[in-house]
Amino acid sequence: xxxxxxxxxxxxxxxxxxxxxxxxxxxxxxxxxxxxxxxxxxxxxxxxxxxxxxxxxxxxxxxxxxxxxxxxxxxxxxxxxxxxxxxxxxxxxxxxxxxxxxxxxxxxxxxxxxxxxxxxxxxxxxxxxxxxxxxxxxxxxxxxxxxxxxxxxxxxxxxx
Amino acid sequence: xxxxxxxxxxxxxxxxxxxxxxxxxxxxxxxxxxxxxxxxxxxxxxxxxxxxxxxxxxxxxxxxxxxxxxxxxxxxxxxxxxxxxxxxxxxxxxxxxxxxxxxxxxxxxxxxxxxxxxxxxxxxxxxxxxxxxxxxxxxxxxxxxxxxxxxxxxxxxxxxxxxxxxxxxxxxxxxxxxxxxxxxxxxxxxxxxxxxxxxxxxxxxxxxxxxxxxxxxxxxxxxxxxxxxxxxxxxxxxxxxxxxxxxxxxxxxxxxxxxxxxxxxxxxxxxxxxxxxxxxxxxxx
Numbered sequence: 001x002x003x004x005x006x007x008x009x010x011x012x013x014x015x016x017x018x019x020x021x022x023x024x025x026x027x028x029x030x031x032x033x034x035x036x037x038x039x040x041x042x043x044x045x046x047x048x049x050x051x052x053x054x055x056x057x058x059x060x061x062x063x064x065x066x067x068x069x070x071x072x073x074x075x076x077x078x079x080x081x082x083x084x085x086x087x088x089x090x091x092x093x094x095x096x097x098x099x100x101x102x103x104x105x106x107x108x109x110x111x112x113x114x115x116x117x118x119x120x121x122x123x124x125x126x127x128x129x130x131x132x133x134x135x136x137x138x139x140x141x142x143x144x145x146x147x148x149x150x151x152x153x154x155x156x157x158x159x160x
Numbered sequence: 161x162x163x164x165x166x167x168x169x170x171x172x173x174x175x176x177x178x179x180x181x182x183x184x185x186x187x188x189x190x191x192x193x194x195x196x197x198x199x200x201x202x203x204x205x206x207x208x209x210x211x212x213x214x215x216x217x218x219x220x221x222x223x224x225x226x227x228x229x230x231x232x233x234x235x236x237x238x239x240x241x242x243x244x245x246x247x248x249x250x251x252x253x254x255x256x257x258x259x260x261x262x263x264x265x266x267x268x269x270x271x272x273x274x275x276x277x278x279x280x281x282x283x284x285x286x287x288x289x290x291x292x293x294x295x296x297x298x299x300x301x302x303x304x305x306x307x308x309x310x311x312x313x314x315x316x317x318x319x320x321x322x323x324x325x326x327x328x329x330x331x332x333x334x335x336x337x338x339x340x341x342x343x344x345x346x347x348x349x350x351x352x353x354x355x356x357x358x359x360x361x362x363x364x365x366x367x368x369x370x371x372x373x374x375x376x377x378x379x380x381x382x383x384x385x386x387x388x389x390x391x392x393x394x395x396x397x398x399x400x401x402x403x404x405x406x407x408x409x410x411x412x413x414x415x416x417x418x419x420x421x422x423x424x425x426x427x428x429x430x431x432x433x434x435x436x437x438x439x440x441x442x443x444x445x
Contacts, residue, residue: 005168021165022165022166022167022168022211023162023163023164023165023166023201025162025163025198028162044161044162044202045161045198045199045202045203046195046198046199046266049263049265052265055268055269058239058268058269059264059265059268060265060268060269061195061265061266061269063198063202064194064195064198064199064266064269065194065198065269066168066191066194066198066211068168068170068213069191069194069213069215112264112265115264115265115268116264130264130350131264132264133263133264133349133350133351134262134263134264134265134266134351
């Protein structure tokens with residue numbers, strides 16, 4: 001067995017000095033070590049996108065990254081977007097447009113969409129679909145998710 | 161699936177990384193972006209005793225655009241290629257191919273060097289490297305050596321890399337401004353590995369005829385291929401419908417893919433012809 005290593009990770013703005021086993025996945029670190037269970041574990045091999053978080057602002061699959069690789073980095077999870085009663089604009093839009101049914105894919109969808117919204121103009125629905133291609137949803141058929149992201153883009157254009 | 165246990169090191173220099181590889185006698189694996197390696201660990205396809213994380217080697221993150229071509233460091237991510245202002249003009253075929261690599265989140269982490277070392281026969285970059293006569297620079301205990309892409313890929317997930325060697329960069333020869341190119345890929349879902357893909361370019365001569373054709377095929381053999389038979393068919397000719405039809409037939413005839421769970425060999429054989437046909441039409445504009 002390999003021993004543990006000391007790392008320092010910032011998650012949603014708070015800094016955590018912790019000791020981790022090298023093989024610990026970032027997603028398990030978030031859920032088990034920190035108790036942040038908003039990030040979901042789906043396929044655990046990089047296919048479904050449910051575990052998507054932001055690493056230094058870039059969306060990444062938390063099941064394809066070791067916690068130890070997050071040493072010195074800043075991670076954002078769905079818990080950092082908002083909370084019940086105080087959802088952010090993207091979360092409100094998912095609510096308004098019925099962009100979720102079972103909710104399992106939702107944290108990953110929200111984090112990927114957050115990354116897309118901060119980087120790209122998303123001028124067409126195809127841009128949104130292309131950007132979300134790495135997140136699987138088995139309920140909605142994606143239509144309402146695209147609508148929810150589209151509404152945020154349109155609102156942003158209307159009030160720059 | 162949780163990963164098997166392993167030791168971990170994050171060296172600050174390439175020399176240190178080489179020494180770690182050498183000391184572990186083939187039992188160590190390099191960790192670049194981890195987008196292929198971590199699933200392999202999860203599935204127990206790989207169970208190295210040591211992971212050597214290249215994350216601190218910032219000298220491997222450079223992209224250099226010069227008169228003699230484009231040189232890209234092994235730790236450059238797909239996202240860095242797509243975001244690089246000069247690369248779109250300096251190597252449009254590379255950029256077109258990278259747009260087909262996996263998904264947004266994977267492109268934020270996956271690297272050039274990782275893709276070359278992983279050597280998936282259906283991956284885009286190995287195919288582009290072979291098509292474009294790329295050179296791959298590696299460093300090991302014995303020093304640095306340069307391996308031509310055509311000699312680098314030995315089979316599915318097999319390369320010419322020795323156990324103590326690290327890819328440092330890949331060099332793509334200069335791209336003339338008048339060069340025509342096309343990249344065409346078919347996958348069942350966006351972001352999946354290609355069932356087949358074609359990377360093509362040529363330099364039109366004064367009469368607009370094809371000169372210096374390079375035709376690459378991805379996903380139809382144990383490693384990416386150059387299709388010399390197709391190049392012979394189109395070199396010296398105008399890319400009219402008849403020539404493109406002959407190229408399509410020659411591409412299908414040139415390969416003999418095996419059946420697998422994703423597609424039959426016969427289907428892939430047909431598909432590579434269609435991919436070459438579409439890539440050539442796109443190149444001819």
